[in-house]
Amino acid sequence: MRIIIPVESGDALAAVRGFLKRLLEAEVVEAVLVPMETPAGTITPALVADPDLLDAANPLAPVMGLNAARVAGHVSIREPRGRIGAVLRSCELRALVELVKLQQASLEDLVTIGVDCLGTYDVAVYNAMRADGGVDLAAYLATARSGELAPQEGYAFRDGCQMCEKPHVEGADVTLELFGADLSAGIPVTLPDEMAEKLGLSPAEEDGRRAEVVEKVVAARTQVRDARFAEMRQRLDQEGIEGVFAACVRCHNCMTVCPICYCKTCLFKSPVFDHEPMQYMNWARRKGATRLPADTMLFHLTRLNHMVLSCVGCGMCTSDCPAELPVGLVFRAIGQQVQAVFDYVPGRDVEEPLPLVTFREDEWMEVGEE
Amino acid sequence: MNNDAFEPKIVAFLCNWCTYTGADLAGTSRIQYPPNVRIIRLMCSGAVDPTYVLKPLLDGADGVLIGGCHPGDCHYQSGNYKARRRIIALKEILKSAGYDEDRVWLRWISASEGQRFAETVTKMTEFLKEKGPNPMRQKWAV
Ligand code: SF4
Ligand code: SF4
Ligand code: FES
Numbered sequence: 001m002r003i004i005i006p007v008e009s010g011d012a013l014a015a016v017r018g019f020l021k022r023l024l025e026a027e028v029v030e031a032v033l034v035p036m037e038t039p040a041g042t043i044t045p046a047l048v049a050d051p052d053l054l055d056a057a058n059p060l061a062p063v064m065g066l067n068a069a070r071v072a073g074h075v076s077i078r079e080p081r082g083r084i085g086a087v088l089r090s091c092e093l094r095a096l097v098e099l100v101k102l103q104q105a106s107l108e109d110l111v112t113i114g115v116d117c118l119g120t121y122d123v124a125v126y127n128a129m130r131a132d133g134g135v136d137l138a139a140y141l142a143t144a145r146s147g148e149l150a151p152q153e154g155y156a157f158r159d160g161c162q163m164c165e166k167p168h169v170e171g172a173d174v175t176l177e178l179f180g181a182d183l184s185a186g187i188p189v190t191l192p193d194e195m196a197e198k199l200g201l202s203p204a205e206e207d208g209r210r211a212e213v214v215e216k217v218v219a220a221r222t223q224v225r226d227a228r229f230a231e232m233r234q235r236l237d238q239e240g241i242e243g244v245f246a247a248c249v250r251c252h253n254c255m256t257v258c259p260i261c262y263c264k265t266c267l268f269k270s271p272v273f274d275h276e277p278m279q280y281m282n283w284a285r286r287k288g289a290t291r292l293p294a295d296t297m298l299f300h301l302t303r304l305n306h307m308v309l310s311c312v313g314c315g316m317c318t319s320d321c322p323a324e325l326p327v328g329l330v331f332r333a334i335g336q337q338v339q340a341v342f343d344y345v346p347g348r349d350v351e352e353p354l355p356l357v358t359f360r361e362d363e364w365m366e367v368g369e370e
Numbered sequence: 371m372n373n374d375a376f377e378p379k380i381v382a383f384l385c386n387w388c389t390y391t392g393a394d395l396a397g398t399s400r401i402q403y404p405p406n407v408r409i410i411r412l413m414c415s416g417a418v419d420p421t422y423v424l425k426p427l428l429d430g431a432d433g434v435l436i437g438g439c440h441p442g443d444c445h446y447q448s449g450n451y452k453a454r455r456r457i458i459a460l461k462e463i464l465k466s467a468g469y470d471e472d473r474v475w476l477r478w479i480s481a482s483e484g485q486r487f488a489e490t491v492t493k494m495t496e497f498l499k500e501k502g503p504n505p506m507r508q509k510w511a512v
Contacts, residue, residue: 233466240468242512267421287430289510297512298421298428304463305420305456334466341462342455356459359451361441367454368438368478 001196002177004186004204012141012183016176017054019189020085020113024051026198029085029111033072035059041130042123045071047084059087059115059176062140063126064158067259067314069095073105083109089117090169091160091314094347095259097171098310101354102262114172116179117164119149119157122319129155144178147213149220160315160328163225168214171349179217180209229333232326236333242297244330247323250293254317254327260307260346268299304334309355310346311335378432378498380407380491383422385415387445388480389437395484403488404495407435414438415476416449420460423474427464430507432498433473435490440478450478472497473504 007015020032034057036046043061045068048054072086073096088096093114099105118140121129129135129152136152143149149167151157161167169175174195177188188204196203235244252269255261267273273295283290308331317327339345342355384390390411396403412418415438423434436457438450454476461471475494479487506512 236466236468238468242509243468246511283429287508287510291511295425295428298424301424301428301463301467302421304467305424305460308463309459334463337466338459338462341458356452356455359448359455361451364454364458365441367458368441368450368476370477 001193001201001203002188002190002206003196003201004188006186007184010138010184012187013058013060013137015187016059017057019187020057020087021051021054022199023085023111024049024054028195028198030082032057032085032087032113033068033075034085034087035061035068037061042127047075057087060137060141061126062118062120062135062137062157063123064089064120064161064314064316064319065123066257067095067316068092069099069105069259072096072110073099076106076108076110077104078106079108081106081109083111085111085113085174087113087115088172089115089120090166091117091164091312092259093169093172094166094312095314097347097350098260098312098354099262100350101352102260102310104262107350111174112172113174113176114169115176116144116169117161117167118144118178119151119161119167121151121155122158125155125158138184141178141183144213145180145182147179147217147220149217158315159318159326160313163221163228163329163332164313164315165218165221165225166313166347167217167221168210177210180207180211180213225332228329229336232329232333236330241300241330245297245300245325248296248300248325249323250296250299251322252299253320253322255299255303257316257320258303258307259314259316260310260312261303262307267302268295300330304331308335308338309342309344312346376499376503378406378495378503379430380433380435380494380498381426381431382407382409382435382437382491383412383415383418384409384435384437385417385439385444385449386411386413388439388443389415389477389487391481392437392479392483392487395481396488397484399484401484401488403491406495406498407491414444414446414449415453416444416446418453418456420456423457423460427469427473427504428506428512430504432501432504433475433494435494436474436476437479437487437490438476440480443480470501470504472501 005015031049037056069092174191311331313332315328444450457476464471
């Protein structure tokens, strides 16, 4: 059912907070996982059980410090667990679908509450904005109506967001449909009929604006994406991955913040890569010199092999790379090619098996027979 | 570089039950094949993590051969089917990352195919001689 949450005196955030409170009070869920404003004014996900504390919820804040799919996994992975409403952006929802397939999250007792994404800032940018005149939330939310998404004057959205062609929510239990809406008047929400009944909400009319605006946003973003992919493919052809990642300092941030990287202990942090001192000497002698820390490109290529089929393009890796490397762009550009081979779209369907855990006997029959 | 003098180095990951036994048969049957291959025995082609293939390539090996049982014959039922997908993904990644994916060969060779093993190594050695050394031999900054 599609309903409209009324917005009073232009305060869309208060309306969203009110809606989340209702979910708790009507016992649709026992807690809400949602971005919260800390007393310091920064934003972090939190699991909120007390409806009063939802006055600090802010799922509309245009900042993304982490992909919350990972923490949604923490609170859902095994029984006993609470029934939780998880407020997530579209890239977080896609990552959650992949984590379910990787058996690191469960949708069993989770109510996914998707919020269309108008673009997000890196934490440092967001903090700079707050220090310097503030974040104009009303102006930001106003871009939803036309779909002409733009950052605040003088700032840029996260690199990942700039080329994200899937900012609209698909397949969530509850969707806050920001695209196409006049958010100063009301927030359109689709939700299951029985939930609407429980909340005492009645249906509103569908005006078709969201689909129209989504189409426009997708077209604009796809154009940016394709241009950037083409640029990166050319670089990879010319310089190889060791050229693009030449400045890597091996901090492993890209792996740590990736919602998909699924190994409990990364191979590259394990004793497998504690080589004997003489091993380094041998390598140095063989090639004349050997880069240290060793195995840096091996790290990136292994990560590509292990998870690129599930890369949802959230761009957290780029956001958190101290060397300012285009990690997410590399993973997305390569990911698109590999995903196409297996006709796989990460985040599309929780029932679709991961390409590398499934197989058919009668596929690629010519491979190996030459 | 004069390719006549160039002797490619091939690292081979062979499954214990089929291809390794096939290689052994080639040896005991005195079938001639080039000495360019260093064999590593694994229990199954399905046990080949992409990292095993990537490591020698980045260190400068000229080729990597993965050998397993023919489809339907894997002793762990589906190891080779999974290996097939993994190697297809690996080659696509290598290609899109700017590397020569044709330095990686996957071949199904049974325990009785000593001749096929010898031929495969011969063909691969010739192919790599033609292709030239892995540029990674020179690259220290990887
Ligand atoms: S590789 Fe980067 S863009 Fe892809 S899912 Fe991981 S953090 Fe997000
Ligand atoms: S975050 Fe950047 S510097 Fe750190 S390991 Fe990843 S690519 Fe290298
Ligand atoms: S046992 Fe030979 S491929 Fe699995």
